[in-house]
Amino acid sequence: MVAKKDSTEYKILEAAKNVFVAKGMEGARMQEIADEAGINKALLHYYFRSKERLFEAIFSEIIKYAFPKLTKVLHSDSDITSKIEQFVDAYLNILIKHPFIPGFVMKELNRDPSGLFKLVTKFGIDPQPVFKNIKEAMDKGEIVQMDPRHLAINIISMCVFPFAVRPILSFVVFKDDKQALENFYAERAEVIKKFVINAIVVNNEENE
Amino acid sequence: MVAKKDSTEYKILEAAKNVFVAKGMEGARMQEIADEAGINKALLHYYFRSKERLFEAIFSEIIKYAFPKLTKVLHSDSDITSKIEQFVDAYLNILIKHPFIPGFVMKELNRDPSGLFKLVTKFGIDPQPVFKNIKEAMDKGEIVQMDPRHLAINIISMCVFPFAVRPILSFVVFKDDKQALENFYAERAEVIKKFVINAIVVNNEENE
């Protein structure tokens, strides 16, 4: 299943990942991938029949990597607040290790989402149980009442978005100070956890 | 400055906006823009020397439209909480009217951010006064202490991100039920305002 290191196939996959992530499907050039892999164009087509196939292989690999780590947390039986905290930690952990994935996914999502849809279906991704889980915690009074979908989207937005807009964030807010940007990302997990918990904690003081 | 309606130039700009926003710079085809405008390719080059020039004209127009509406709110002299509420309202208002802009900007941002940087510089966009403004409110005890940059990013993330991932949100969460998705977007402003205010309100009960 997984190509061995040092094999040509492995080298192609690594090269393709770099180029596709940097340039996207339409921006990537087969010549560039071949150069990066140290082989010629013809070999790309020998191993992967077309550019599209190669692209799908890369995309699929990225999802396969990140997805299980997150579902594992979501299916634990912790209480809702610590589950949220664990989710944010796990998510930010992935994002800091692979900061260019959100930009890549975002670009392809808005170019042609059908490939992503296929993967979603293939992996049987279904957020409904998560929403139900959140709703139960609300009904038990553990956190404030709100639409679970909005809560989930709020959390995911705060995790992913700063990575998806990395270039503009770096330029506008941090004046290209890379270290400051990395520090900022490193702080995100704690900030988001605190922010979310504050927002959803049940407060008996104010009954609107 | 602005092209008159019914003029060829205007038709080109409208067509180009549609195609560029839908397909992005690299995905868009000059032929498709010409077809959409009801003219031929040669005329595109007569009015705008190159594809790149045409693209810049469109991109610039989009920023010019949205940016002033937001800065106006930010420079008002309301107190911080109502300023945040006004900002969220104004932002969501723009996004609901032009739901495909975030996906477009996100794609181009991750393809070649230099164009955006130029616009940022040209418009003199600088978030520092906003951060300072937030910090002052914190020091006055109006809201809890936190890094203003994180607070700003949190708010913007929750506003924009759901639009940037519209296709996957529509498919995964709403099973392609367009009406449900529109309702969801319509609820966002109220949800975000409440969420943020809850998160940053000063709570004397719990002193951690």
Next chain:
DNA sequence: GTCTATATCATGATAGAC
């Protein structure tokens, strides 16, 4: 499996008639 050489095609851009 790997290479060189080439086929095939689509695109952005231009020349020149009207």
Next chain:
DNA sequence: GTCTATCATGATATAGAC
């Protein structure tokens, strides 16, 4: 200003030798 016809380039993809 608008059109038709065409160029030049660069892309994916394939054929065939080794």
